[in-house]
Amino acid sequence: MTTADGGNVPTSSKGISPTELLDPAASHVSRTARVLVFVVLCQGVQMFMSYDGGAVPASLVELQKMAGSHPWSEFELGLLGSMDKIGMVVASVPWGWSLQRFNAKLLMAVSLFLNAGCTLAFGFLREKTWMYLAKFLIGVTQALQGVWSTVWTVTMAPPDRKTMWFGLGAVSAGLGNGIGYAVAGFGTANGLPYAFAFQLASGVLFFCWIALLFFPASWLRIRLPSNEEDARANEVEETRHREDGRPTDDATSETSPASSPATLQDLKNMMNNKVYLWTALAISLTMFEVSAIQFLWNRAFTEIWPGLNINFVTLMSLVVSGAGGGVGIAFGPWFIDSRGGFGSPPGVIRTINILWFFQLVAALAGGAGVGCLYGKFHTNKPWYTGEWGDEWLWMLWISIFVVIAAQNACVAALCGINVEVIPEPSRAFASGTEMTVRNVLGYMCGPLLPALVMSLNSGSEKSWQLALGLGFVLAVNAVGIGLIGACSSSATRFLADQQQVAFGKLRLAFQAQDAVALRRAVDFAKRVDLEALDDGRAVVGMANQAIGQLCAGQGLSQALVLTGDQEELHAHALQLEQTVTHQEGRIRRQHLELERLRGLLSERGCPQPMFSLPFDSMGSPNEASPSSSRSSEFAAHRGVGNPLPTLLTSQSMAFNDRCLAKGTLSL
Numbered sequence: 001m002t003t004a005d006g007g008n009v010p011t012s013s014k015g016i017s018p019t020e021l022l023d024p025a026a027s028h029v030s031r032t033a034r035v036l037v038f039v040v041l042c043q044g045v046q047m048f049m050s051y052d053g054g055a056v057p058a059s060l061v062e063l064q065k066m067a068g069s070h071p072w073s074e075f076e077l078g079l080l081g082s083m084d085k086i087g088m089v090v091a092s093v094p095w096g097w098s099l100q101r102f103n104a105k106l107l108m109a110v111s112l113f114l115n116a117g118c119t120l121a122f123g124f125l126r127e128k129t130w131m132y133l134a135k136f137l138i139g140v141t142q143a144l145q146g147v148w149s150t151v152w153t154v155t156m157a158p159p160d161r162k163t164m165w166f167g168l169g170a171v172s173a174g175l176g177n178g179i180g181y182a183v184a185g186f187g188t189a190n191g192l193p194y195a196f197a198f199q200l201a202s203g204v205l206f207f208c209w210i211a212l213l214f215f216p217a218s219w220l221r222i223r224l225p226s227n228e229e230d231a232r233a234n235e236v237e238e239t240r241h242r243e244d245g246r247p248t249d250d251a252t253s254e255t256s257p258a259s260s261p262a263t264l265q266d267l268k269n270m271m272n273n274k275v276y277l278w279t280a281l282a283i284s285l286t287m288f289e290v291s292a293i294q295f296l297w298n299r300a301f302t303e304i305w306p307g308l309n310i311n312f313v314t315l316m317s318l319v320v321s322g323a324g325g326g327v328g329i330a331f332g333p334w335f336i337d338s339r340g341g342f343g344s345p346p347g348v349i350r351t352i353n354i355l356w357f358f359q360l361v362a363a364l365a366g367g368a369g370v371g372c373l374y375g376k377f378h379t380n381k382p383w384y385t386g387e388w389g390d391e392w393l394w395m396l397w398i399s400i401f402v403v404i405a406a407q408n409a410c411v412a413a414l415c416g417i418n419v420e421v422i423p424e425p426s427r428a429f430a431s432g433t434e435m436t437v438r439n440v441l442g443y444m445c446g447p448l449l450p451a452l453v454m455s456l457n458s459g460s461e462k463s464w465q466l467a468l469g470l471g472f473v474l475a476v477n478a479v480g481i482g483l484i485g486a487c488s489s490s491a492t493r494f495l496a497d498q499q500q501v502a503f504g505k506l507r508l509a510f511q512a513q514d515a516v517a518l519r520r521a522v523d524f525a526k527r528v529d530l531e532a533l534d535d536g537r538a539v540v541g542m543a544n545q546a547i548g549q550l551c552a553g554q555g556l557s558q559a560l561v562l563t564g565d566q567e568e569l570h571a572h573a574l575q576l577e578q579t580v581t582h583q584e585g586r587i588r589r590q591h592l593e594l595e596r597l598r599g600l601l602s603e604r605g606c607p608q609p610m611f612s613l614p615f616d617s618m619g620s621p622n623e624a625s626p627s628s629s630r631s632s633e634f635a636a637h638r639g640v641g642n643p644l645p646t647l648l649t650s651q652s653m654a655f656n657d658r659c660l661a662k663g664t665l666s667l
Helices: 018-022 031-049 051-058 060-067 074-099 104-122 128-156 159-189 196-213 227-244 264-272 274-304 310-338 345-378 391-420 424-455 462-512 515-527 534-563 566-603 626-635 649-662
Strands: none
Touching (some): 031 104, 031 128, 051 060, 051 074, 051 128, 051 159, 051 274, 104 128, 104 196, 128 159, 159 274, 159 391, 274 391, 310 345, 310 391, 345 391, 345 462, 424 462, 462 515
């Protein structure tokens, strides 16, 4: 097998390399290439697509000055801040659908070029209608980046760096937002034209677009092809090289419509996945807090504390939001990974419980912030207009710092869990759907809902209106406690279901007396923490014992056949005959016990076991019976080559007894 960078990966006899087992993407795209794509497209593009989310709020004061005799209302400003998010809402699901059917590089190149052009145009527009349209198109083209980067990271990120890469995605978005806020805020406050901030962003995006054109299409795929698909792709590539002598990129669809349809059934399955739903809502809450606080920051603090300098307010926005987000993103993923991460159903529950405490901290800090606003308006202290604010201002900033840190500590884990609980063929569609929910309830409602709250008090002073809007945003943090609590309950029920599935897998493996099947069943049982249950611990122990007996018996027989002399073979055959004779007596007794259990099941109206195996008069499986065809696993072990036809009968019967006690015998 040849990697994307031309290197050869040694493969096993079954065509799977050791590296591929640990990092499936390594056999298709080299680690260096994936890091390059991540830095340029997942970090650089994400950073400067998030740039306008900070540049626009920082420019609102300048926009009001430029409006002249037609000032912007609070609702119009909120709508302007939300138009790109409305565009993302409209486009997220179609982009997710398109990524499953069309070439990712082509889609990315078109959308990135349009995004850079619309960003450049927005800086020169003055009419409200055209500004709304430009922001809408910016959002439409940004939506593809959000869907693609999430699914690409899940597929291509090295397993030991996946959580960190998700966290860095949030870092780049926050950093770009902060850069936009700083460039626009400091620029307009110090005489630079309003358009400068958007011209800068457009230039960087055009540079990333040029870099994208040189990336092979295979580096940007969101699904890993099978070995057969890889071989066919290589054959086509070699043929095209021979025909025209020029290197070509893979211009075919990532997947065919038949192989990964984004159907109503996919949507129904996602709606039934409660963990997916609750994590999507929790992600939206985090984005709501970040976007709403940033949208209100400059106007709220310069109106409620009129003595503050606009440069100082802009600087504190970067310090509070940037440092708070950085602390949360650095601490949250590290703490969760140190507790085992969320790579298994028990890990998901453990992680969600940690996230609940983060949300509790955010809710308490939000309540403290509301208290600071109340204290500012209801104390008898004279209205402070000094250059550095007062104690209420600094306590409010500390509260906002804690809110942003706690919310950002949840982002990486929430995004990872949200994608991991969805089957791989549906992840692009699911990611687009989650992006839609995030944009509606998070980014779009962030500016709009506070604007609506403030519009309800349009007759009040501007400072009181802004205080109501900011207080509303801080109070909404309490919703996170309920969202994560509901998510924890859903994850617990999901784990219980998976543990019952593990019981079923173990039972079938016992029936088959297959060491490989038993190992797989034991691995799955450990993944879902079946050993945490008393019965589960006993059953896993029995399975491990059975694996040892099967492997030891088969290994001894094979060794004797290959190396033993005539006397050793004769002695071993005699020993096996004695063992079989002894076991036949046990089988007859256990057969009677089995019939008693079946009679008990019939009396209680319970279904009989699925793998019913008739026995002859000697207590051995009856191969002549028609129903024995359903138990071909047993028949396969009764030939001369297998000396262990009844070795696991006692373990299997004991397992049936435990399944009967658990009520799972009919699985």
